[in-house]
Amino acid sequence: MAVFTEVTPDQAQALLDRLRLGRLLSLRGIKAGIENTNYFVSAEAGEFVLTLFERLSFEQLPFYLQLMKHLAARGLAVPDPQADEQGQILFELNGKPAALVDKLRGGHQLAPDVFHCEQVGAALARMHLAGQDFPLHQPNLRGLAWWTETVPVVLPFLAPEQAELISAELAFQQQLAASQTHAELPRGPIHADLFRDNVMFEGLPGREQLSGFFDFYFAGVDSWLFDLAVCLNDWCIDLDSGRLDETRAAAFVAAYEKVRPLSGAEHRLLPAMLRAAALRFWISRLWDFHLPREASMLKPHDPAHFERVLRERIARPWHALSS
Numbered sequence: 001m002a003v004f005t006e007v008t009p010d011q012a013q014a015l016l017d018r019l020r021l022g023r024l025l026s027l028r029g030i031k032a033g034i035e036n037t038n039y040f041v042s043a044e045a046g047e048f049v050l051t052l053f054e055r056l057s058f059e060q061l062p063f064y065l066q067l068m069k070h071l072a073a074r075g076l077a078v079p080d081p082q083a084d085e086q087g088q089i090l091f092e093l094n095g096k097p098a099a100l101v102d103k104l105r106g107g108h109q110l111a112p113d114v115f116h117c118e119q120v121g122a123a124l125a126r127m128h129l130a131g132q133d134f135p136l137h138q139p140n141l142r143g144l145a146w147w148t149e150t151v152p153v154v155l156p157f158l159a160p161e162q163a164e165l166i167s168a169e170l171a172f173q174q175q176l177a178a179s180q181t182h183a184e185l186p187r188g189p190i191h192a193d194l195f196r197d198n199v200m201f202e203g204l205p206g207r208e209q210l211s212g213f214f215d216f217y218f219a220g221v222d223s224w225l226f227d228l229a230v231c232l233n234d235w236c237i238d239l240d241s242g243r244l245d246e247t248r249a250a251a252f253v254a255a256y257e258k259v260r261p262l263s264g265a266e267h268r269l270l271p272a273m274l275r276a277a278a279l280r281f282w283i284s285r286l287w288d289f290h291l292p293r294e295a296s297m298l299k300p301h302d303p304a305h306f307e308r309v310l311r312e313r314i315a316r317p318w319h320a321l322s323s
């Protein structure tokens with residue numbers, strides 16, 4: 001992400017000492033991302049990512065960091081938080097909560113094809129199943145309650161037709177969330193932000209294998225279907241129009257279903273959940289864009305993209321079964 005809070009080499013070294021990871025070889029601020037301060041840390045013991053959490057509190061963070069440990073222990077390719085001698089994985093740097101996690105190998109696949117989508121679909125389903133016995137609970141902090149409180153904050157920045165759309169969609173989603181079918185959706189810890197830039201692939205062009213996924217700091221307990229919809233809206237669309245690429249989307253869902261078949265309620269609600277996932281990121285992008293925070297390397301995402309995606313999902317509802 002951006003660098004909101006500068007970290008000095010001496011501070012990084014002090015953390016490496018506590019974690020017994022040897023001498024600091026280099027410390028580089030990371031431009032990508034928008035939520036936290038991230039640095040690549042090269043040390044004698046290996047390659048790591050240092051994160052200073054800008055919005056999440058000491059109370060909220062154990063959920064994310066322990067979830068990563070839980071999934072890593074079950075063989076999922078996610079960054080493992082480094083522990084000190086007492087087993088502590090959450091630290092304080094410059095007054096901010098901080099953690100040091102493994103750096104994943106590989107690079108992003110920003111123009112995914114069916115092959116990449118299948119791998120992400122299967123990994124997502126494996127993550128859902130592996131999280132079933134995770135003992136901590138925290139709601140999705142970017143869920144319906146947050147949309148409801150944030151839409152009025154961004155409304156003054158919108159043109160009348162945008163304000164109408166966002167308000168109508170929020171009302172639609174509130175109604176849906178109160179329905180019996182929604183209550184039947186299977187739930188558990190979800191990633192909630194598994195976009196192209198949060199997954200790594202490595203290998204020869206055309207034969208890349210998923211090498212891991214990261215950035216669990218929007219995770220929370222919510223419906224698995226919402227997580228699937230977030231992914232479909234990023235991995236399986238044409239980025240210019242926001243239109244769903246049905247071939248990629250069908251492949252993504254089929255690969256997911258090979259690991260965990262969707263229930264009848266999930267199939268019925270998929271079109272509405274694709275709208276929910278578009279609304280969620282339209283709101284957060286509007287919020288970040290119009291109410292930005294200070295950061296030395298911040299590059300906000302374009303809110304108009306998810307407005308287009310939402311309009312598309314409303315105009316052309318997509319049912320995985322009919323493809």
Ligand SMILES: Nc1ncnc2c1ncn2[C@@H]1O[C@H](COP(=O)(O)OP(=O)(O)O)[C@@H](O)[C@H]1O
Nearest residue numbers: 001032033034035036049079102103104214215
């Ligand atoms: N564990 C990791 N392994 C490898 N690269 C990482 C890791 N965590 C973060 N990065 C790099 O840092 C960038 C920003 O991280 P991200 O988690 O998306 O930021 P933010 O916390 O702001 O959402 C990523 O795009 C990736 O290049």
Ligand SMILES: N[C@@H](CCOP(=O)(O)O)C(=O)O
Nearest residue numbers: 033034035193195281285301
């Ligand atoms: N993926 C979200 C915002 C979060 O950004 P990230 O860099 O932390 O993944 C979006 O695209 O709006």
